């Protein structure tokens with residue numbers, strides 16, 4: 200286990216699901232971890248507040264962004280474009296805003312790790328908002344990896360993961376969705392948050408990985 204004593208990490212989205220699991224694995228390795236979200240007073244759609252909060256944290260080693268799991272579904276012909284824009288503003292622009300604000304404060308050897316989703320590269324009618332914002336994020340991370348080098352910039356792309364993102368569903372419908380997915384996914388299971396956090400940890404620890412998209416999707420993209 201890598202010793203991260205003396206390292207400082209910010210996990211935006213770190214109060215729930217995948218972000219909370221990333222924060223836990225970094226803290227278990229000795230890092231000082233700041234977990235941020237609206238629950239702690241940080242809304243990534245407020246650029247000025249975000250910049251000033253990040254500047255207050257001082258030098259940082261690792262930035263992880265997992266915020267913004269909600270996006271409207273539906274075919275483009277009838278999609279609520281304002282809702283799609285709001286989802287983009289949190290997840291896509293929130294990621295870019297946070298990276299822009301944090302970059303000047305990242306220490307030598309620093310990393311930025313974003314979180315996309317398997318729909319970035321899977322064509323499923325009715326999923327435009329998720330597909331578009333995750334694809335944009337994956338493409339942008341590769342540009343940032345060159346522009347910010349030697350800061351390393353990567354993306355973890357989860358498949359269906361058992362988190363509070365689905366807390367709004369009826370318990371029975373949620374179970375059915377997870378069971379159905381597990382029965383068709385090559386890995387035979389729906390991911391737990393720590394499975395996905397292992398990808399963020401890999402991106403942070405592996406000194407030669409940058410501009411990469413790490414798929415932790417149970418095989419969804421080969422299905």
Ligand SMILES: NC(=O)c1ccc[n+]([C@@H]2O[C@H](COP(=O)([O-])OP(=O)(O)OC[C@H]3O[C@@H](n4cnc5c(N)ncnc54)[C@H](OP(=O)(O)O)[C@@H]3O)[C@@H](O)[C@H]2O)c1
Pocket residue numbers: 211212213214215216217218235236237238239241242243244265266267268269289290314315316317356357358359360361362363364365
């Ligand atoms: N779970 C899946 O099946 C799955 C699949 C593919 C991709 N992903 C991606 O993985 C990432 C994490 O998903 P998750 O399942 O862990 O979601 P989650 O459990 O719903 O957690 C989302 C986190 O984002 C924070 N957040 C939301 N809006 C925010 C805002 N405006 N400003 C600051 N923080 C905000 C939430 O806290 P507050 O509400 O307190 O702000 C929460 O901490 C997301 O990008 C999601 O799209 C998830």
